[in-house]
Amino acid sequence: MLQIGDLHLPSAARSQRAIDQKDHSFSVELRNVISRQPIKAVFKRIYKMCEVGDIDAILLMGDMTDFGKLDGYKAGLNYIANALQLGAGRPNQSIFCGIVPGNHDIDRELAKQPSLTAKFAPLNAALSAAGLGQIPVDKSIVGHVGPTDAQCAIILMNSCWGCGAVEYIPAEFRDTVGPAIEAAIAKGDPKVLSAYYDRQFDTPAFSDTSISDLVEVASELPQEQQLVVVAHHNLLPQRLTRLAPYTELVNSGAVRASLMEARRPILYLHGHIHTDPVEVLSIPGGDALVCVSAPAAEAGFNLIEIVFTRSGNPLVGHIWPWTFDQSAILRQGERLTVPLIGKRRRSLDNGLAQVYSYLLGVRQCYWSDLLRECGKHFTTDIEEQLQECVELLMADQSIVVENYSAKPNSWILEARI
Secondary structure, eight states: OOOOOOOOOEEEETTOOOSSOOTTOOOOOHHHHHHHOHHHHHHHHHHHHHOOOHOOOEOOSSOSSSSHHHHHHHHHHHHHHHHHTOOSSSSSTEEEEEEEEOOOOOOOHHHSSSSSGGGGGGHHHHHTTOOOOOOOOSEEEEESSSSSTTEEEEOOOBBBBBTTTTGGSSGGHHHHHHHHHHHTTOOOHHHHHHHHHHHHHHHBBOOHHHHHHHHHHHSSTTSSEEEEEEOSSSSSSSOOOOOOOGSSSSTTHHHHHHHHHSSSOEEEEEEESSOOOOEEEETTTTEEEEEOOOOGGGGGGEEEEEEOOTOOOOEEEEEEEEEEEESEEEEEEEEEEEEEEETOOOOOTHHHHHHHHHHHHSSEEEEEHHHHHHHOOOOOHHHHHHHHHHHHHHHTEEEETTTTTTGGGOOOEEOOO
């Protein structure tokens, strides 16, 4: 699956090309040949991946537009649908496309209406017009991707209930602050709008109902399925101090606790902070909650692969960040591997112990050596079972495998104590 961060199309379309242009009389046509806009390079790479046919889902983290502008939102959707050929009637319509709302998608005039759902209605209307699926509003949206014996359940959640709601401005000075904010943004100054959307009394939040639904889905979902939760806002404070406290998710702790107590490893994908850390949380005796942030779309994206055991249990998640290097070339970064097996294990006929024992003895070996020495411990599907042992040991961080992205014949395995 592909995780694409905040698009912010109006501003992304105006972003500077990765070129040090001192001579502004230089030919525009030649400049365009030797340097593409970053957002176009990103989506061209994503489309190539879709053409190969290995992508089951494309997940967009919200903030399709800037400052709640509906025309920008529509333009963002059309850009995605056409650039990637997603949605009804297009070649890649079979790829699951999940989109969640972001704080920049919300029209603050609509947010002032008594109805909590009114601000989301134009967004879903625009999605329908573009032939794409709906964003979650009062209820989460659940989709399933992958074959039946190696399936992921994707839950799209709405973290923007409080965005733009005047009720969240403290009542003691709401009547004074509210009109002052409206008078300032009415001038349309981009700097004022940016300050308003980035630093106002925004208080994004999940609804209590959606959290309860999430707990119910997580408890009823078969353990063989990998649960992937998608929302715009981050559950953890970002690493770089953010001097905009009212833009943090109000009830992130409640969601975090619910996910960490779900008795299953969970992937939580988000955007909003425009950086791409991967952080693994856990409680004593609990399973991992893996929080994966996407960079802004014009800076790259994440490719996420879920590896399942032969018996159909999620084993590990591989995360490949695609970002621009110093030469402005979009490249695949170093793979990050996170364990997803948790307590969902099965016996490998004592083969796992034998493989680890051999690796501890030799400390380092080639795949061919491992196959020759440990293949005798398996009676059928020898190479497949041996590879599964290697994946399990990697998930436990008991071994490291050099050249893992290559074919097994190139692997170099090293045990850790």
